[in-house]
Amino acid sequence: MKQEYSVTIPELGITIATGSIARQANGAVTISKGETTVFVSATAAEGLRSPDQDFFPLTVDYREKFAAAGRFPGGYFKREGKPSEKEILTSRLCDRPLRPLFPEGFLNEVQVIGLLLSTDLQNETDVLMVNGASAALLCSDIPWNGPIGAVRVGEINGEFVINPTNEQMQSTTLDLIYVGNERDMMMIEGSADQIADERFVAALEFAHAAIQPIIAAQRQLASQYAKAKREFALVIADPAVFAICEEVATTNDALANAVYQEKKQDREKAVTAVKANALAAANDKLGEGKFDPRHISIAFEKLQERVYRQTILNGGNRADGRAFDTLRPISAETDVLPRVHGSALFRRGETQALVIATLGTSKDAQELDGLTGGPKSKTFILHYNFPPFSVGECGRFGSPGRREIGHGALAERSLLPVLPPEDVFPYSIRLSSEIMESNGSTSMASVCGGTLALMDAGVPITAPVAGISCGLVTEEKDGLIARHVILTDIIGAEDHFGDMDFKICGTLKGITGFQLDLKIHGLPIAIAREAIARNKIARDRILEIITDAKSAPSTEIKPSAPRIHQMQIPPDKIGALIGPGGKNIKRITEFSGCQVDINEDDSGRLLVFATNSESLQRAIHEINIITAQIEVGKTYKGIVRSIKEFGCFVECLPGQEGLVHVSELADFRVNKVEDVCKLGDEIIVKCVGVEERSGKVRLSRRAAIAEKEGRAYEPKPHSGDGGSHDRGSRSGDRGDRGGRGDRGDRGRRR
Secondary structure (H helix, E strand, C coil): CCCEEEEEECCEEEEEEECCCCCCCCCEEEEEEECCCEEEEEEEEECCCCCCCCCCCEEEEEEEEEEHHHHCCCCCCCCCCCCCCCHHHHHHHHHHHHHHHHHCCCCCEEEEEEEECCCCCCCCHHHHHHHHHHHHHHCCCCCCCCCCCCEEEEEEEEEEEEECHHHCCCCCCCCEEEEEEECCCCEEEEEEEEHHHHHHHHHHEEEEEEEEHHHHHHHCCCCCCHCCCCCCCCCCCCCCHHHHHHHHHHHHHHHHHHHHHCCCHHHHHHHHHHHHHHHHHHHHHHHHCCCCCHHHHHHHHHHHHHHHHHHHHHHHHCCCCCCCCCCCCCEECCCCCCCEEEEEEECCCEEEEEEEEEEECHHHHHHHHCCCCCCCCEEEEEEECCCHHHHHCCCCCCCCCCCHHHHHHHHHHHHHHCCCCCCCCEEEEEEEEECCCCCHHHHHHHHHHHHHHHHHCCCCCCCCCCEEEEEEEEEECCEEEEEEEEEEECCCHHHCCCEECCCCCCCCCCEEEEEEECCCCCCCCHHHHHHHHHHHHHHHHHHHHHHHHHCCCCCCCCCCEEEEEEECCCHHHHHHHCCCCHHHHHHHHHCCCCCEEEEECCCEEEEEEEECCHHHHHHHHHHHHHHCCCCCEEEEEEEEEEEEECCEEEECCCCCCCEEEHHHCCCCCCHHHCCCCCCEEEEEEEEECCCCCCCCEEEHHHHHHHHCCCCCCCCCCCCCCCCCCHHCCCCCCCCCHHHCCCCCCCCCCC
């Protein structure tokens, strides 16, 4: 697709183009790496949604089209449906660094839409979406203080790698998405395999250098094509209304007294009362209906922000009275619910998460569409739920929103590095984090509660994980940060009125998950380093509390949890176990009520999943009958399958026969085999030998009778059978292998 204007970033293999498609949008670009191409548009509304609008409606939507991978959508209608989890997470990833760069008071709706046009299944699209959105806004006439650049950083064999492919991501110990401007970082997100703090800082510095060519390329493209920025009416509080609100708020420190109370709901009620007084004062002084009521709310946003920030910067006070580096009171307990497989209740101040662990079989794994490559399924899932009662409100209650999906993904990737591999603990695992109370960092409470719930369920995690968020309040001078204060364990108001929400999760060894959101135009690396160090101190303290509540994973899973038994059978018995068309394996699962998984690598490793021990033993018994080998010294009840002059062949185990020579049929001389047994008879025989090279099995009825009567058995010498004895090594047909479940790589959990 030829474009009118384009720039290329040779060191990253990225091309950004604009000018020939979607020309009615305010800005539109295509961005490509390899054969993966993403289209991004940016459009702004001409006016406000409604006269009383007092918020900025930015929407970012990323969608993947099946045609991009040369595929049809599933389902009856053959049309893309609701967005997948990956599409939602990519949309959120793009939204967060864009939002702070729009001018204050700009409330016109802005819509950023990204479409996957083609994919080579190797190059991921999330960082392309962020870079494309930045370029589209920069080249548009929408007011925006960009550009920004985004890269993914991996670490393979101790070396940092920029924008690793999906194949390379299988080997990386770091997945860092870094977004920044020319000077500072704007947003980070990702996970790591317990990376040390100093190494993490080094990755941030490496990523910041890597985004500079992307930013330079966008500026070059804008210089060729960019439209002049339009003037939009900004929505700010009327000076007269603001003055009245300020007078009411400062009289007798009314707003400060309202803000500085221990409990969240008390603060909210007190602030609402002060706002009501301000509205009444405005009606008295300006006349009812003579001013815009929304300006009261806009003014109080600014006034509350001022109170929170000035008292922190100048007075050293926080709303709930804590020191800057102090955690709120924390408590943790496990085994709080009956019947469930694992449970924990984690409290930190007015934030409370009830986390429930559920263990399942391989059939419970989450299938992934994988339109742009990557894993096809995952056996660890964390679902985060945020009901309205958690903040004392009535509201929407139903399917999860974008925020819930994003918070769940952060907690999930933070716990994933400490989970045992599937060949050690072959369960699918689901954590459900039910937020019971919320006042800051519920996702971090989900991580802490999730650790405890996993240990309560008997999941042998390698180390406990804790998470905490640090905030920031800054004061600028000449466009630079002149003063700053880092806050440990921020409450909701400090998140809302502060400048940063920096969440980091990790073990005593290192970091496992992280996410940074800013409300300012950038965070210097020096302040980020300080925040990471502060976070480490707080995490270690929370880990002490977690290990006090539960020092190690339970050694046994709960009685209500499914049982999994690992078995090893001879690889050449896999076909016999499956049976023709899967007949045998189906019979076992239906008879026992268990699920049987056969490993893909033909090693003979089996996993038997059962809901109770009785079903498990029944399945194991059936499998042993089919897959057992005839062993020397063991006695069997067999069926005579064929009769020859020199003896008879007896089937001791399904598909396995051995020869009973005529001399071994009885203690007396036997002239004809039919004098002792007939075809189809059941007889007791004992295995007296298996030839090592040929596998021929020798059986004896005489030895079995002697053993039963407690007599000694003496073998008699006899001649061979002229070559017909090779039937003694016969085994069942390997059958149809199509009944085996596709489990993929069992060594690594995704």
